Amino acid sequence: MLPYQSLVLVDRANVLPVYKQISTRLIGLIQDGIIQPGVYFPGTRQMADLMHVNRKTVISAYDELLLREWIEAVPRKGYRVKPQLPGIKPRSFHPKNNFLPAGSPIAKHNYDNIHTPWKRQITNTDIVVNDGFPDPALAPFKDLSNLYRDSIATEKILHLMSLPDEGGLNLLKEAASSFLNETRGLNIGKADMVITRGAQMAIYIAASIMLKPGDNVVVSDPNYIFANEIFAGTGANIITVKVDNEGLDVDELAQIPLTKPVKLLYIVPHHHHPTTVTLSATRRLKLLQLIGQFNFHVIEDDYDYDFHYNNNPILPLASSAHNGNIIYIGSFTKLLAPSMRIGYLIAAPEIVKKAIHLRRLIDLRGDTFMEYILAKMIISGDLSRHINKANKLYAQRCAFTCDMLSRKLSHAVEFTKPNGGMAIWLRFREQYPVNKIRDDAARNGLLLTGMAFHQPGNPNGNGIRFGFASLSEEKIEWAIDILLKILK
Amino acid sequence: MLPYQSLVLVDRANVLPVYKQISTRLIGLIQDGIIQPGVYFPGTRQMADLMHVNRKTVISAYDELLLREWIEAVPRKGYRVKPQLPGIKPRSFHPKNNFLPAGSPIAKHNYDNIHTPWKRQITNTDIVVNDGFPDPALAPFKDLSNLYRDSIATEKILHLMSLPDEGGLNLLKEAASSFLNETRGLNIGKADMVITRGAQMAIYIAASIMLKPGDNVVVSDPNYIFANEIFAGTGANIITVKVDNEGLDVDELAQIPLTKPVKLLYIVPHHHHPTTVTLSATRRLKLLQLIGQFNFHVIEDDYDYDFHYNNNPILPLASSAHNGNIIYIGSFTKLLAPSMRIGYLIAAPEIVKKAIHLRRLIDLRGDTFMEYILAKMIISGDLSRHINKANKLYAQRCAFTCDMLSRKLSHAVEFTKPNGGMAIWLRFREQYPVNKIRDDAARNGLLLTGMAFHQPGNPNGNGIRFGFASLSEEKIEWAIDILLKILK
Structure with a gap:
């Protein structure tokens, strides 16, 4: 032996x-x-x-x-x-990677059409112009750091965390609902709300609850592309309505229910994604009337309500009478940092109940520490101060970007200065196709990761979002100079 | 005027x-x-x-x-x-809460059957015995705190965060795949993996990709209830197979594909949820053979692989040849703290591709700081040391709990001491229905939030999970004394 x-x-x-x-x-x-x-x-x-x-x-x-x-x-x-062993390569044995292309077929699925509107290329010297994210230099990382060190708070949070999640920390739901009441003319309570990981999860949950295969969902064209992909994933039919400088064309929308039932409308009235256009007051009135008349549900995505630069925001549709038909979605992520993903969904009781349940199936609970610190920031007023400070900075950066664009790129781009938000919708003239610009930019150290659309014939069909909020003026100028070089 | x-x-x-x-x-x-x-x-x-x-x-x-x-x-x-105004209550004006019960009907949906296997009652003096969560006293909160203070690391992470997410931080996917290769006999690379928020999201994503309405999915009875709810949500048919002291009854499983096509099997072979039984070697062999013979997909949920108390874990099914049919799911949450939700899904390339896409639609990106610190813990060996330390502590608590149960409650409960994991499956004798016990316990300051099943006739049909890992011996004894009082 x-x-x-x-x-x-x-x-x-x-x-x-x-x-x-x-x-x-x-x-x-x-x-x-x-x-x-x-x-x-x-x-x-x-x-x-x-x-x-x-x-x-x-x-x-x-x-x-x-x-x-x-x-x-x-x-x-x-x-x-075993007497017969398969051929062995001595000295280089590893277990086999058994995760081969699947032997049996996978169902053809609606998630097949993956749209990846960016080039992934990374170096530390690249400038990244994103879709419109907050400047993480303003993020309350120090507060988070302190919280993780605070043994009394930690003890408290751990106790809260030992209990099953019911759609978010109660403390946060209370603070957030009164914050929304103050800033958006709502009168909701914590029971009307589900905390999610960012607005994205809220859209996903709302769509999953509301849509069955074959349902009709109306969206703008162009639209926030990840919303379209969610709707496609449910098997619903997507019907598009055009967007002009007053926002979604509500007259075009009004025609649709005359010929087919509309189950759901997805709209971003405050600063439309991607075009940043604000829905005009007339159209808002008309839209509210249509909701009453045809009794369809509406996802109102109000992800950047808090960012308006001239004390002149438009209250959400959800603050008007809508008979429980609006599902109001927003985000605190934009107020904090891209890693601090907290959003919410506000809706009629039976939708909230389903949303809490689905939230739990997708992801048992949120980050209780993060939810706790956000609640504390709201209660102390730190969040409002943070918003005011960020708004001032972003308004400056927006003005600076528009100024630079006008001075250096007016031969190639058109844009409307937005009255808030974190991005400018750049429309390139026909001879500069946006996909080519993005490729050329990447080769020159400029990654344009904002959502882009190229669809000849559509007045918004050759554009990209230019997120200025997270960039210093120096970097904004640098980025525009690279574009100038490409667009000469 | x-x-x-x-x-x-x-x-x-x-x-x-x-x-x-x-x-x-x-x-x-x-x-x-x-x-x-x-x-x-x-x-x-x-x-x-x-x-x-x-x-x-x-x-x-x-x-x-x-x-x-x-x-x-x-x-x-x-x-x-307006000349005619609706009745006004002076001095108590608030905007109206417009989120009334929805005016138009909501589609009847599979998420209707909400199962809430707990009583929600909170006081600070309650003892909570959970489903089997880690002790957050061991969580690396201090490391997190330091990371949020470390401006160089923060700068680096913010750069990573400025880029679109491709199924998790690359650094983490690299570290995690080599950790899994070392501990589980796999040979995967970062491209085989998607990082998720905990195992829960991984199950949700796998089910959403694999199942269409009408597909047959096989699960154990009883089973991890949130998995069943996910499967029900897809519209699939759930077929159950019994569990005994060798785990899932593979012979019963073998009969199913003879009469109807099996699309997917969900199994927790290492420590079955809720019963903690380990699938026997004979059945593992038989199961692998069935996968080859009938070519169905399998979600192998291995959420607590790392917690085994006698150096005697069973390698996952995924480490054997399975022709790409296994979707292997695990969690780092159990290694860290309930708030640090990081899990993964490992599968064949076409499944990974869809999973990355769906992950992004559900929740644009994970918490990059958390993913970063976990990667660093894996690379430095801190995670392995943490696991060893936790295992020693949990093994002690498990032994203590079993000893207390035997000494004080043997007239009322049966259990098998698990060889790992964080919970004991307590089966109560018939005269003590688990739902009543839970209510009585809550009235006595003991919240039993572990998953419970009450289904007369099923040998596992009157049980609850008793999560010992997060409790001190003092609290364990306290909890058992309350049970003794109730079960006398």
């Missing part, structure tokens, strides 16, 4: 379990030809004594070798190395 | 926008009877002069009042307070 006790060494400090160490080593010995094909292993009891391990450990090691088909069980004789 | 300039005061420091302050105050004046029904407002230009605000602000304020139907436009004359 081979001197297994010296050939197979067990290291109890190793993170690899003992049986696994044994099985791996035995495979190595077989591969190296030290244990020959057809050779019988010692019985499990004998091997356990040799190795000074529990017999169960040896059984597990042998089971492992059986599973991997290195050995076979011979009735009444024990385990032996 | 009324002295609007003194009646309506504008506070520019208020977080409420100016127009909103004006409209809210005007509504108050109407309600208080100071502005009478039928009275005409000053023109917008005049009002703007009076208030020292931009005319647009006044237009917005008037639009607001129009929307809320306090005033009406009279052609060529201007705006007047």
